[in-house]
Amino acid sequence: MSENNFIDFIKIYVKSGNGGSGSVHFHRDKRTIKGGPDGGDGGRGGHIILKGNRNLWTLLHLRYHKHFIAQNGGNGASNNRFGADADDIYIEVPLGTQVKDAETNELLAEVTEHNQEVILLQGGRGGKGNAFFKSATMQTPRFAQQGEQGKELWVNLELKILADVGLVGFPNAGKSTLLASVSAAKPKIADYPFTTLVPNVGIVKVNEIYSFVMADIPGIIEGAHEGRGLGLKFLRHIERNSILLFLIPANSENILAEYKTLLRELELYNKELTRKTRIVAISKADLLTQNEEKKIMQQLTKLKEPVILFSSVSQKNLRELVQLLWSKLNES
Numbered sequence: 006m007s008e009n010n011f012i013d014f015i016k017i018y019v020k021s022g023n024g025g026s027g028s029v030h031f032h033r034d035k036r037t038i039k040g041g042p043d044g045g046d047g048g049r050g051g052h053i054i055l056k057g058n059r060n061l062w063t064l065l066h067l068r069y070h071k072h073f074i075a076q077n078g079g080n081g082a083s084n085n086r087f088g089a090d091a092d093d094i095y096i097e098v099p100l101g102t103q104v105k106d107a108e109t110n111e112l113l114a115e116v117t118e119h120n121q122e123v124i125l126l127q128g129g130r131g132g133k134g135n136a137f138f139k140s141a142t143m144q145t146p147r148f149a150q151q152g153e154q155g156k157e158l159w160v161n162l163e164l165k166i167l168a169d170v171g172l173v174g175f176p177n178a179g180k181s182t183l184l185a186s187v188s189a190a191k192p193k194i195a196d197y198p199f200t201t202l203v204p205n206v207g208i209v210k211v212n213e214i215y216s217f218v219m220a221d222i223p224g225i226i227e228g229a230h231e232g233r234g235l236g237l238k239f240l241r242h243i244e245r246n247s248i249l250l251f252l253i254p255a256n257s258e259n260i261l262a263e264y265k266t267l268l269r270e271l272e273l274y275n276k277e278l279t280r281k282t283r284i285v286a287i288s289k290a291d292l293l294t295q296n297e298e299k300k301i302m303q304q305l306t307k308l309k310e311p312v313i314l315f316s317s318v319s320q321k322n323l324r325e326l327v328q329l330l331w332s333k334l335n336e337s
Contacts, residue, residue, distance in 0.1 A: 012064040013164040013204075013242075016107055017071045019096075022050025024129035024152030025078035025088035027137070031145070032084070042145060044081055044135040047152045048088035050128030051075025054095050055114060057121040061099035062206065064162055075126075078152060081134040088131055096125075101167040101245055107159035117167065125160070129153030166204050168220035170330055171246030173267055178252040179288035179317060181205065184221045186317040187327055204242050211331045219330075220246060244275060248282045248333055255289045255297075255314070261304055282333050283310045286326060291316035 025047025032040025053073055073096060079088030104114040104125060114123040132150030139146060172180040188207025205221040222242050243249065249271075257263050264285060271278040285308060287301060298314055305312045313329060315322040 012068055013166075015064045015067050015071070015162050016159060017067060017073065017096075017162065018157070018159050019053045019126055020074045020157040021053050021126040021128045021155035022075035022091040023077040023155045024048070024050050024131040025080040026152045027132035027134035027149030028081035028083060028086075029135045029147060029149045030083040042135040042139050043083055043085050044149055045083070045086040046088065046134050046137060047081045047131030047150075048078030049090040049131050050078045050152070050155045051091035052093040052124050052128045053126040054093050055102070055104065055116055055123045055125050056095050056097050057100050057102075057116040057119050058097040059100055059119040061097060062166075063099065064102070064164055067096070067162065075128060075155065077155070078128065078131050080152075081131070081149070085134070085136055090131075091128060093128070095122075098162060099164055101165045103163045103165065105161045105163065107161050110161075113160065126156045126158060129155045165245045166206060166220050166242045167218070167245050168206060169217040169246065169334055170209075170219045170248045170250050171243045172219065172221045172252055173243065173249050173271070174252035175263065175267070178254050180221045180252050182317040183252065183286075183288065183315075184219055186320070186323060188219060209327060209330075211327060215331065217331065217334055219250075243271065243278060246281065248284065248330060249278070250330065251283060251285045251310075252288050253285065255287050255293050255301065260287065260301060261308075264308075282336070284329065284333060285310050285312045287312070287314040289316060289318075290314040290321055291319040 027047050028044030030042070030044040032043045034040075053075055073094050075094045076091040078091050081088050098116050100117055100119065102116045103112060105112055114125055116123060130153040132152045135146045135149045138148070172183065174180050184205055184207050187209045204223065207219050207221075208216050209219050210216045220242065251264055251267055253260050253263050268279065285305065290298065293301070293314070301314065302312065311329060311333075313322060313326055315326045317323065
């Protein structure tokens with residue numbers, strides 16, 4: 006996906022419709038000069054509704070359509086005719102979208118399932134006509150209700166990618182290469198930092214029946230929790246992943262220190278991230294001799310997390326890595 010096409014944050018204005026007013030009317034025909042009240046009720050104003058769509062991966066479609074204003078309900082009329090309810094406005098969003106009040110940052114709604122519908126703003130209720138108020142003690146009410154006013158709001162839509170496995174690592178750790186090797190995704194790959202500027206998502210097949218979703222999150226650097234590098238822009242996407250796969254290249258100067266730095270950045274951003282299931286994967290293992298592999302595994306023996314060495318280029322242990330992820334997902 007092009008960097009220009011990936012939009013994961015957008016601000017929009019929403020307004021629900023006003024309810025229609027009730028009618029004040031008394032029945033009249035050629036035989037009736039002074040009939041009873043027959044003013045109908047007003048119709049409901051249109052709702053503003055969010056709807057989940059699993060075929061959307063970005064908020065790009067909302068970039069040039071930022072105002073959503075629902076129609077007002079119809080007014081009541083004579084002969085007990087009710088006003089028509091206004092049509093609702095549906096805003097389709099990708100799964101993992103959060104909606105927050107633009108002023109207070111209060112979380113208003115969250116869409117995580119396909120076809121899930123959330124009423125963001127309810128349309129105003131229609132007012133009652135004078136026929137509604139007729140009673141034994143008030144046989145000729147000469148009043149009706151006005152329709153209820155709709156509501157308006159500026160909201161922020163934030164997308165947090167839903168994926169089973171999130172790839173965590175410094176730039177050039179081999180995340181994009183791994184994703185391209187185990188799925189049909191085609192992320193941009195090159196031998197320089199920050200090749201990946203937007204999250205990439207791929208479907209990883211375990212066998213003919215089962216698969217899971219893997220997300221390549223743009224590279225973290227030390228200080229990312231403070232906004233350095235790509236910083237806070239993409240750290241939030243990691244929050245929705247079930248498993249975090251830490252990728253560290255075999256040619257790293259200090260693999261254990263690099264892992265601890267990555268873990269610290271996540272903890273400083275959000276402590277909840279450190280409670281997720283973690284796997285440590287050493288990429289570019291095709292560069293290692295057997296002795297070098299043994300030394301690396303000895304350095305990491307104290308880690309509680311599973312450790313695996315693999316190579317996307319030579320396919321070494323690639324299938325084993327997929328099986329390990331699948332087994333951990335089933336445990337989760």
